[in-house]
Amino acid sequence: MRLDLVDLNLFLCIVDAGSITAGAKRASLALASASERVRKIESDAGVALMERQPRGVVTTEAGEALAHHARLILRQQAMLKGELHDFAVGARGTLHLYANTVALTEFLPSRLAPWLAERPRLRIELKERTSADIIRAVASGLAEAGIVSDAIKAQGLQLQPVMKDHLALIVPPKHALTQYPKVRFMDVLEQPFVGLAQGSALQDHINDQARAAGRLLDFRIRMKTYEGVCEMVSHGIGIGILPQSVARHYSRRHAYETLVLTDAWARRQLCLCFRNWKALSAPMQSLLAHLGASGE
Known part of the structure; x- marks a missing residue:
């Protein structure tokens, strides 16, 4: 069977409404288009899915089976859409953040806690490295961003101070x-x-x-x-x-x-370090903005 999500949604709309006309309206489809889709669905299935009656339609046993699986598929599709949206806005997934010792012990704990508490499905993997190692990783594309000391030169990268680190x-x-x-x-x-x-x-x-x-x-x-x-x-x-x-x-x-x-x-400052703000993932942008990045 070659069913798409529109077909499944239409079928459920018809089942729930009890008529093709009302189902088409719920699915925001023209009646002619909805009727043609129903015909193709039944043709592909090779079995009648609905019984036409004077006051509407009722599902056959095969139609009940299709309705059951259609609900499961559409529910899974909605869950997938929601999860992908969470990844896109930084509410789900794993962020890898590189930081020097002081950032890990003095700067990040109090600042990360409230941000992470609001995102229960998000994980952060903190990696302790020297500032020089972090700058090399960001410059080579091995890391999206890090927190470093401005005592180390970072040619070609953006450094945005967030805390004194003398x-x-x-x-x-x-x-x-x-x-x-x-x-x-x-x-x-x-x-x-x-x-x-x-x-x-x-x-x-x-x-x-x-x-x-x-x-x-x-x-x-x-x-x-x-x-x-x-x-x-x-x-x-x-x-x-x-x-x-x-x-x-x-x-x-x-x-x-x-x-x-x-x-x-x-006589150092702790700085957020990244190559290009627009090239950062949405979750990383959200995190860095919370830590004090200007987003420029």
């Missing part, structure tokens, strides 16, 4: 460095450090800066969490580098001094 040096109380409210990274490279665990995008970025200066950091210990770094520093194990917002947050629990790093790479 890094600070934290040192134990009464450390010799506390007499200097501002320090250069070069001047502390010989100090023992408390670092973040391997795999941390932020720590990888700091290590890259040390290598660029011709040195390797001397780690006494590496911790998995920001608070772990703060606690170790407060006990005099070494010094550490963290985002200023993180240092302020944990200073209420642990005793250490926070110093300003004067290096340009440490």
Whole structure:
């Protein structure tokens, strides 16, 4: 049988109305067109689907079977249409968002929660990468968008600032460095450090800066969490580098001094990064707009 959705809808309209004339009207078809379609449906089926009576039509047993399956098919079609619409407007599917360490821990949680709560069928896969890795992924088309530091050049990409992301040096109380409210990274490279665990995008970025200066950091210990770094520093194990917002947050629990790093790479902003706004999928546009993108 060569039935299309219009045929199925018309058949159900006729069944529900009890007449071809009323069914055609419900289906927004001319009576002649509706009658011809019904004739072709029965011809293709090879069996009578309706009995014509003076006051309308009634379905045969075969017609009841067709009506049953027609309702299932049209219901599935409506569900499919609804799901595709959800994908189109960003209410369903999986978004892949690349972000550096600070974005994942300090920026995204409070901002993503209300947006995602309104979209129960949508999933977000967050991927932690260094800003340099994210920029390469977006530039090559491997990622739609990411959240990066503006300390990294992003030629050919759009960067839209959404939060300050300055890094600070934290040192134990009464450390010799506390007499200097501002320090250069070069001047502390010989100090023992408390670092973040391997795999941390932020720590990888700091290590890259040390290598660029011709040195390797001397780690006494590496911790998995920001608070772990703060606690170790407060006990005099070494010094550490963290985002200023993180240092302020944990200073209420642990005793250490926070110093300003004067290096340009440490005075950063978090930026949304993408190639072309119009080329982004509708779900990604919705997410980035919520995070602060201007959409230009």
